[in-house]
Amino acid sequence: MIRFHAVSKNYPNGTTAVDDLSLELAEGGITVLVGPSGCGKTTTLRMINRMVEPTAGTVSLRGRDIREIRAPELRRGIGYVIQHAGLFPHRTVLDNIATVPLLLGWNRKKARARAAELLELVGLPHEMGRRYPNQLSGGQQQRVGVARALGADPPVLLMDEPFSAVDPIVRTELQAEFVRLQKELHKTIVFVTHDIDEAIRLGDHIAVFRTGGRLAQFDTPERLLAHPADAFVAGFVGQDRGIRRLSFVKAAEVPLRDGPVLPATAPVERARAAREPWVLVIDDERRPLGWAAVPELPQNGTLADASLLPLGPTFSLVADSARAALDSALLSPSRLAVGVDTDGAVVGVADAYELSATTVAADAAETEANEDVEAAGDRAGAGSAGGGEG
Numbered sequence: 001m002i003r004f005h006a007v008s009k010n011y012p013n014g015t016t017a018v019d020d021l022s023l024e025l026a027e028g029g030i031t032v033l034v035g036p037s038g039c040g041k042t043t044t045l046r047m048i049n050r051m052v053e054p055t056a057g058t059v060s061l062r063g064r065d066i067r068e069i070r071a072p073e074l075r076r077g078i079g080y081v082i083q084h085a086g087l088f089p090h091r092t093v094l095d096n097i098a099t100v101p102l103l104l105g106w107n108r109k110k111a112r113a114r115a116a117e118l119l120e121l122v123g124l125p126h127e128m129g130r131r132y133p134n135q136l137s138g139g140q141q142q143r144v145g146v147a148r149a150l151g152a153d154p155p156v157l158l159m160d161e162p163f164s165a166v167d168p169i170v171r172t173e174l175q176a177e178f179v180r181l182q183k184e185l186h187k188t189i190v191f192v193t194h195d196i197d198e199a200i201r202l203g204d205h206i207a208v209f210r211t212g213g214r215l216a217q218f219d220t221p222e223r224l225l226a227h228p229a230d231a232f233v234a235g236f237v238g239q240d241r242g243i244r245r246l247s248f249v250k251a252a253e254v255p256l257r258d259g260p261v262l263p264a265t266a267p268v269e270r271a272r273a274a275r276e277p278w279v280l281v282i283d284d285e286r287r288p289l290g291w292a293a294v295p296e297l298p299q300n301g302t303l304a305d306a307s308l309l310p311l312g313p314t315f316s317l318v319a320d321s322a323r324a325a326l327d328s329a330l331l332s333p334s335r336l337a338v339g340v341d342t343d344g345a346v347v348g349v350a351d352a353y354e355l356s357a358t359t360v361a362a363d364a365a366e367t368e369a370n371e372d373v374e375a376a377g378d379r380a381g382a383g384s385a386g387g388g389e390g
């Protein structure tokens with residue numbers, strides 16, 4: 001959709017901001033450009049809407065060289081969001097959002113109606129439309145910035161560190177909201193950040209740049225964590241990438257075992273017979289009640305007579321990742337994660353060691369797939385070289 005072909009940007013002072021970049025950004029996806037300060041992220045972004053012209057190479061949009069498109073026409077189809085939102089201080093929130101529709105010649109009523117709709121879309125109350133930007137918090141201003149960029153419903157959205165200026169809690173909120181919004185809108189989004197965690201949370205694809213404007217790796221977040229291309233990317237991605245990889249494994253893929261899980265009506269002897277230090281006690285709808293420490297069980301009676309330790313967080317087999325499952329194991333008194341279905345009924349349990357097997361399995365599947373590709377390549381190679389050898 002957006003294609004960079006051998007693109008470089010050199011400034012007259014001798015700086016190479018972007019060096020021989022070739023990259024293809026998928027339609028309807030979020031591509032995050034990430035890297036240390038000064039590595040050329042903003043320059044790359046601004047070459048898409050012609051705020052910066054490349055020194056060499058071609059940028060094309062849906063197959064068309066953007067130099068053939070007049071800048072105002074090009075920018076009409078491209079929303080732009082920057083850090084600190086960049087709102088007009090003397091215009092109300094509603095008028096800020098209506099800016100682009102008005103520029104496009106919509107009448108005032110229609111533009112304001114569209115602005116009100118967008119205000120709601122980014123999760124702000126209707127009354128806020130009458131306020132001025134300085135009467136909003138940083139996070140609210142940022143939402144208005146996003147609403148304004150969506151004014152003319154552009155298919156492409158460029159976002160330059162849009163959430164960097166707000167505190168971590170608001171930032172997490174904005175990121176979650178942004179993911180929700182994108183699920184509705186399916187825009188083609190190019191998002192600049194220097195924060196690898198933000199990149200991994202938001203990106204369908206991530207382009208990691210190194211100083212000197214060179215692309216170090218372009219991959220899915222999952223592959224970036226599993227297979228960083230070199231020491232620079234590995235260092236940039238951070239040390240706990242093994243754990244973070246689990247975010248990309250669905251909890252449904254986690255291998256679970258059935259027990260030790262027993263109903264509260266079971267006699268304590270059954271719990272002892274299980275020969276496990278802990279037993280998960282469930283009600284008659286298989287909902288978890290708590291953990292029973294087997295050595296501390298009463299002599300007789302049922303598990304309903306035992307004092308139970310609180311469950312800790314369970315994980316959903318439908319909605320969660322293997323990372324949530326690992327968290328559930330680490331916070332559980334028994335060190336066993338409890339997996340539940342949509343009704344909250346227990347499906348099974350797993351310990352941290354068993355959970356880590358999910359990435360081992362993912363690696364094995366990937367190696368196998370790669371070997372298949374290589375074997376296919378070898379066969380093709382053998383076919384063409386065969387005549388010479390024979």
Ligand SMILES: Nc1ncnc2c1ncn2[C@@H]1O[C@H](COP(=O)(O)OP(=O)(O)OP(=O)(O)O)[C@@H](O)[C@H]1O
Nearest residue numbers: 011013015017036037038039040041042043044194
């Ligand atoms: N107009 C300019 N003239 C000369 N050099 C420039 C100009 N604009 C940017 N640069 C240089 O180009 C390089 C890339 O800048 P760019 O703003 O694209 O980096 P960035 O990765 O977005 O950095 P940051 O994360 O700090 O915003 C930097 O070394 C910068 O100093």
